[in-house]
Structures are given as C-alpha cells and as structure tokens.
Amino acid sequence: xxxxxxxxxxxxxxxxxxxxxxxxxxxxxxxxxxxxxxxxxxxxxxxxxxxxxxxxxxxxxxxxxxxxxxxxxxxxxxxxxxxxxxxxxxxxxxxxxxxxxxxxxxxxxxxxxxxxxxxxxxxxxxxxxxxxxxxxxxxxxxxxxxxxxxxxxxxxxxxxxxxxxxxxxxxxxxxxxxxxxxxxxxxxxxxxxxxxxxxxxxxxxxxxxxxxxxxxxxxxxxxxxxxxxxxxxxxxxxxxxxxxxxxxxxxxxxxxxxxxxxxxxxxxxxxxxxxxxxxxxxxxxxxxxxxxxxxxxxxxxxxxxxxxxxxxxxxxxxxxxxxxxxxxx
Amino acid sequence: xxxxxxxxxxxxxxxxxxxxxxxxxxxxxxxxxxxxxxxxxxxxxxxxxxxxxxxxxxxxxxxxxxxxxxxxxxxxxxxxxxxxxxxxxxxxxxxxxxxxxxxxxxxxxxxxxxxxxxxxxxxxxxxxxxxxxxxxxxxxxxxxxxxxxxxxxxxxxxxxxxxxxxxxxxxxxxxxxxxxxxxxxxxxxxxxxxxxxxxxxxxxxxxxxxxxxxxxxxxxxxxxxxxxxxxxxxxxxxxxxxxxxxxxxxxxxxxxxxxxxxxxxxxxxxxxxxxxxxxxxxxxxxxxxxxxxxxxxxxxxxxxxxxxxxxxxxxxxxxxxxxxxxxxx
Numbered sequence: 001x002x003x004x005x006x007x008x009x010x011x012x013x014x015x016x017x018x019x020x021x022x023x024x025x026x027x028x029x030x031x032x033x034x035x036x037x038x039x040x041x042x043x044x045x046x047x048x049x050x051x052x053x054x055x056x057x058x059x060x061x062x063x064x065x066x067x068x069x070x071x072x073x074x075x076x077x078x079x080x081x082x083x084x085x086x087x088x089x090x091x092x093x094x095x096x097x098x099x100x101x102x103x104x105x106x107x108x109x110x111x112x113x114x115x116x117x118x119x120x121x122x123x124x125x126x127x128x129x130x131x132x133x134x135x136x137x138x139x140x141x142x143x144x145x146x147x148x149x150x151x152x153x154x155x156x157x158x159x160x161x162x163x164x165x166x167x168x169x170x171x172x173x174x175x176x177x178x179x180x181x182x183x184x185x186x187x188x189x190x191x192x193x194x195x196x197x198x199x200x201x202x203x204x205x206x207x208x209x210x211x212x213x214x215x216x217x218x219x220x221x222x223x224x225x226x227x228x229x230x231x232x233x234x235x236x237x238x239x240x241x242x243x244x245x246x247x248x249x250x251x252x253x254x255x256x257x258x259x260x261x262x263x264x265x266x267x268x269x270x271x272x273x274x275x276x277x278x279x280x281x282x283x284x285x286x287x288x289x290x291x292x293x294x295x296x297x298x299x300x301x302x303x304x305x306x307x308x309x310x311x312x313x314x315x316x317x318x319x320x321x322x323x324x325x326x327x328x329x
Numbered sequence: 330x331x332x333x334x335x336x337x338x339x340x341x342x343x344x345x346x347x348x349x350x351x352x353x354x355x356x357x358x359x360x361x362x363x364x365x366x367x368x369x370x371x372x373x374x375x376x377x378x379x380x381x382x383x384x385x386x387x388x389x390x391x392x393x394x395x396x397x398x399x400x401x402x403x404x405x406x407x408x409x410x411x412x413x414x415x416x417x418x419x420x421x422x423x424x425x426x427x428x429x430x431x432x433x434x435x436x437x438x439x440x441x442x443x444x445x446x447x448x449x450x451x452x453x454x455x456x457x458x459x460x461x462x463x464x465x466x467x468x469x470x471x472x473x474x475x476x477x478x479x480x481x482x483x484x485x486x487x488x489x490x491x492x493x494x495x496x497x498x499x500x501x502x503x504x505x506x507x508x509x510x511x512x513x514x515x516x517x518x519x520x521x522x523x524x525x526x527x528x529x530x531x532x533x534x535x536x537x538x539x540x541x542x543x544x545x546x547x548x549x550x551x552x553x554x555x556x557x558x559x560x561x562x563x564x565x566x567x568x569x570x571x572x573x574x575x576x577x578x579x580x581x582x583x584x585x586x587x588x589x590x591x592x593x594x595x596x597x598x599x600x601x602x603x604x605x606x607x608x609x610x611x612x613x614x615x616x617x618x619x620x621x622x623x624x625x626x627x628x629x630x631x632x633x634x635x636x637x638x639x640x641x642x643x644x645x646x647x648x649x650x651x652x653x654x655x656x657x658x
Contacts, residue, residue, distance in 0.1 A: 019592060022594075023592035023593075024592070025592060028472075099658070102654055128658045130599075132642075132658045133466075136643060136645065137459070137462075137642050139657065140618040140621070140647070141618045143355045143356060144355055187604065189604070189606070262348065262352060262610035262613065263350070263353070263355050263610065263614060263617075264347070264351050264609075266606035266607035266610040267606045268604070268607070268611045268614070269603070269604040271601070271602045271603075271604070273599075273600045273602075274597070274600075275598040275600070276595070276598075277518070277595035278591060278597070281591035281593030282595070284592060284593070285591045285592060286470050288592075289470045307643075308658075309641065309642050309643035309653050311641055312640055313469075313637070313638050314636075314638035316465065316466055316470070317465055317468065324465055325431055325435060328461055328464045328638075
C-alpha cells in the first residue's frame with residue numbers, strides 16, 4: 001500500500017468528534033487537517049491549537065486538502081443533511097445508526113458520492129458496524145443456526161432521553177443490561193427462543209423534580225410503551241450530585257452470537273463481544289480505522305457508498321499485507 | 330452477484346473432506362461435482378453415491394467443470410505438494426495452518442495461481458482464519474493495546490501425537506485448556522502480562538501398554554520440552570474402552586482478544602470466541618463459505634494467492650449486498 005499520510009477532516013465536534021481527534025493521534029499514518037463546525041469556529045477550542053477550526057459551510061473549499069472527511073454528527077438531524085452534501089466533495093466515513101433508514105440513506109449517499117467520484121463508508125461503528133460484520137460472517141459460515149444480539153451493560157441515549165421526558169423527572173440515565181442466564185443458555189448451544197423480557201433488563205437512575213411523586217414516576221417509566229413496558233425495569237432515585245458523580249461515563253458493549261450446526265451436525269457457537277468504558281471513544285477509534293479503508297478503496301478505484309460489509313480486514317491496518325500475513329495471520 | 334451455481338470439487342477425503350461434503354449441502358448456491366482422492370476411488374464411499382469419486386492425479390482434466398477446488402489435505406505433507414499443483418488449474422481454498430511457513434507457502438501458491446489465472450485463498454479456517462481476522466481488525470482499531478489468544482478447551486492433534494510417541498503409551502488424547510482466571514483478568518481490562526504457564530493447562534488421557542510404569546510415563550510426558558515442560562500438565566490413565574467412549578470427539582475453540590485504550594484514554598476490550606463441538610466440522614463450514622468468496626473475487630478479476638485478510642465479509646454470504654444491508658447491517 002501507499003506510504004502517503006492520510007489527511008483527515010472532522011465534521012462536527014461533539015463527543016464523537018473529540019474522540020476522533022484523539023484516535024487520529026494514535027495512528028502512524030494520519031494527520032488531522034481541520035475540524036469543521038456549524039458553530040462559530042472561534043468558540044471551539046481544540047487540545048492542539050495548531051489545528052484550524054473552520055465553518056462547515058465552507059468545507060467544499062478544502063476538498064483538495066482532505067483525503068477523508070469523518071462525519072461526527074448525529075443520525076437523527078445531522079447526517080441525513082450533511083452526509084449527502086459532504087459525499088459530493090469528499091471521501092467520507094460516518095456512523096449513521098438508524099437501522100430502518102439505512103437503505104434510504106445508503107441510496108442518497110451513493111448518488112452523491114458517485115456524482116463526485118468519491119467513496120463513502122456509511123454506518124461504521126459497532127452496531128451497526130463490527131456486530132454487523134460478525135452477524136454476516138457467522139450466518140454465511142453456519143447457515144443453519146440462530147443469531148443473538150445482546151446489548152450492554154451500557155447507557156442507552158434514547159432510553160435516557162425518554163426518562164427525562166417523564167413529568168417529575170429532572171435528570172436520568174438508563175442502563176441496558178443483558179441477562180446472564182440468557183447469555184449462558186446461548187453459549188452452551190441450547191439455541192433458546194428468547195422473549196424481549198428474557199434478554200435484557202433496564203435499570204434507571206432518576207433525579208426527581210422537587211415535590212414529584214416517586215411512585216407515579218416509577219409507574220410512568222415502567223409502563224412506557226416500546227421503551228420499557230416489555231422489560232423488567234428497575235428505577236433508583238438518586239440526587240443530582242450522585243448522578244454527576246457515578247453516571248456521567250458512557251460505558252457500553254454487548255454480544256453478537258450465533259449458535260448453529262455445521263454440516264456434520266455438530267453444535268458450534270460463535271461469539272463476538274465488546275466491553276467498552278466509553279461508547280463514543282471506541283466508536284471514534286472504529287471510524288478512524290475505517291477512514292484508512294475508505295482511502296484505500298478509493299485508491300483501488302472504487303466510488304459510491306459502501307458499508308463495513310464491503311471492507312476486507314487487511315484494509316483497516318497500516319501494515320502491508322505481507323507483514324500482516326507474517327505477524328497476525 | 331451472480332445467480333450461477335458454484336461447482337465445487339473436494340481434493341482429499343478424510344475428516345475435513347467429509348465435513349466439506351456435508352457443509353456444501355447446507356449452502357443454497359453450491360453443488361458438489363466430484364471428490365478427488367489419492368486412494369483407489371473404488372474404495373471411497375460417499376453418502377451420496379451420485380457424486381463421482383476420481384483420482385487426484387487426473388484432476389486437471391476436470392478444470393472446466395469445477396469453479397472452486399477445496400483442498401482438504403494436511404498441512405505437513407499434502408498441501409505443500411497439492412496446493413501449488415492444483416492452484417495452476419483451479420481456484421482453490423485450503424486450510425494451510427503451519428504458521429511459520431505461511432509466507433513461503435503463500436509465494437508458491439501465488440506463483441502457481443497467477444500462472445493459471447486463478448484465485449487461491451490460503452490458510453482459511455479459524456486459526457489461522459477467523460482469529461486472524463479479529464486480530465487484525467482489533468489491532469487496527471485499538472493500536473494501543475495488547476493481543477491475547479487462548480485455545481481450547483480442545484483436542485490438540487500435535488500434542489496427542491507427541492503423547493503417543495512416549496514409550497509405554499498405547500494411545501492418548503491431549504486437551505489444551507485455557508485458564509479461566511487469565512481470561513477473566515484480560516476481560517476486566519487488566520492488561521496482564523501472562524506467561525505460557527498462566528494461560529493454558531494441558532490435560533492428557535493415556536492408555537498404557539501392558540506392563541508400562543505409569544510414574545515414568547507421566548514424568549516423560551510432563552517434562553517433554555516444547556510440548557509440555559512449560560505447562561502444568563495432568564495425566565489420567567484410562568482404558569482403551571474409556572478412550573473410545575469419551576475421547577473420540579474433536580471439540581475445540583478459543584478466544585482472540587484485545588485489550589486496549591481508545592484515543593480518549595478509556596479501556597476497551599474486544600473479544601471473539603468459538604465453542605466448537607467438532608473442530609473439522611466447523612473448519613469445513615468456514616472453507617465452504619470462503620469458497621464462495623474465492624469464486625466472487627475471481628469473478629471481480631482478481632488472481633493469485635489471498636488470505637482471509639483480503640476478503641470482505643459480504644463476499645462470504647449468498648445474499649446480495651442490498652439484502653445484507655437491510656437485514657443484517
């Protein structure tokens with residue numbers, strides 16, 4: 001592969017953008033060129049003041065300075081707009097994670113990237129992302145089998161938001177917790193059929209508004225359709241100080257498993273798991289490794305939208321194929 | 330992708346070849362054309378008598394009937410000869426697993442495959458194979474980190490052979506057993522430095538020749554350099570009948586892990602594991618899925634030797650990319 005230094009841009013500077021900036025510094029062959037923001041650039045302070053902060057709306061002017069733009073906006077409002085726009089001008093990597101909207105998002109990015117002669121990797125991260133890689137590989141290898149995905153223990157932003165919208169709640173954090181007994185049944189090859197309630201519990205840490213009725217709040221959370229009603233939910237009431245002290249981290253993780261039978265009729269279990277102290281920190285590291293793959297795929301002549309399912313493992317590594325075969329195969 | 334049925338040949342009909350034959354029957358888009366053997370074909374009985382058995386030395390004559398030849402011989406004596414020979418005439422997939430000889434084997438296969446305009450995937454299986462995929466991906470994503478590979482609990486052929494060469498031993502099976510405490514230390518992000526003795530124990534089931542001294546046999550096994558001296562080894566003496574009853578399965582598995590820090594400084598642990606009731610049964614299923622990838626890579630215009638590190642996950646699946654994005658991403 002090339003010894004070219006890969007010049008990276010970051011679009012969006014929140015939790016994920018900060019993680020990407022830090023992840024780039026771990027890579028031997030990458031250089032951060034600029035951070036682009038919708039805010040006033042003067043208000044954004046980077047740890048390394050030598051890296052310029054620029055207006056996102058002016059990004060197009062920098063298309064020749066940047067090999068891959070890593071999009072660090074949210075899937076709900078940012079990426080549906082920024083993705084197709086930036087894919088016209090740059091090779092891009094993003095973490096679009098609204099599962100049901102992926103086909104439609106893929107199409108928009110594919111059109112934009114092809115029009116610009118660029119390569120865009122969408123939905124990169126761990127789920128979608130590394131979990132998807134494992135689901136596809138395990139299904140292809142064990143076509144007779146059952147897939148299982150467990151998430152956690154970790155903070156779910158969507159469920160934490162849902163708690164915070166309950167009347168009487170001042171603040172709150174929700175943890176998704178996989179049920180150990182269910183994991184164990186899958187691991188021993190039992191091939192169980194598991195209901196929603198049998199796979200995960202939900203654990204909530206809630207700070208009440210003064211005067212709010214804890215019984216009513218607990219009931220409103222536990223019976224909330226879609227979010228909590230189908231789960232066994234525990235609600236703990238704590239102070240704002242306790243929430244700040246114990247629940248501002250963003251740990252996460254989970255398990256992508258497949259239990260099946262090989263052609264010989266023997267039970268076989270494949271398991272991939274992550275234990276993450278910081279969800280955005282890990283996702284950022286994944287995005288940066290896939291930025292290298294995006295750059296290589298473009299160099300190999302590919303354009304348009306792709307996903308992690310189109311990326312060979314070796315393309316993620318800075319090491320030449322020969323070294324990988326010798327050291328890691 | 331194409332709706333062509335992929336026509337498969339099997340070269341070598343031992344444990345692995347039988348597994349491949351059974352694995353092909355699980356795949357919707359594959360057809361077994363012939364089994365090739367070095368034995369007298371009349372002595373090889375297949376479960377499906379409609380599939381012809383042919384002489385391996387006549388394989389070249391069938392080069393137009395077979396899309397991918399799956400090589401099921403051993404790494405020590407069979408593949409170094411059969412691999413380069415068959416790669417001249419066929420796209421091939423093999424499970425060459427002598428780690429230190431991979432670069433040299435790769436080169437020979439690469440030369441032969443290029444000369445014939447074919448694509449060869451070498452060293453496919455789980456280690457080398459799926460474990461290698463996980464090692465490379467995890468290292469690229471978490472460049473600051475430590476890799477850990479644990480094997481077992483499972484039967485090691487090499488160590489079982491070593492036992493059977495000890496004077497006074499009539500028969501024997503050796504299990505490699507990962508040490509749970511070590512696994513747990515890696516999982517909690519402790520990043521331990523582990524000696525050989527701290528990672529695995531070795532458990533031997535031995536049938537003695539009549540009159541052999543168990544104390545001497547146990548000592549000869551436990552002190553054998555390279556194989557046992559660096560491990561805590563347990564030797565159980567059993568009867569031939571017990572060995573046949575309890576130890577003829579070939580279970581295996583293991584753990585490919587990486588513990589590291591993302592750019593944000595947070596500890597992150599990535600783990601891939603297999604729990605296999607039959608090692609050759611699972612390896613066969615892996616070979617067959619990668620045969621599909623070999624066929625596609627050839628159809629995309631690639632030739633020469635490749636490894637699992639060059640194969641995108643989606644190429645393993647019979648499903649079109651659009652379906653994979655919708656259902657599994």
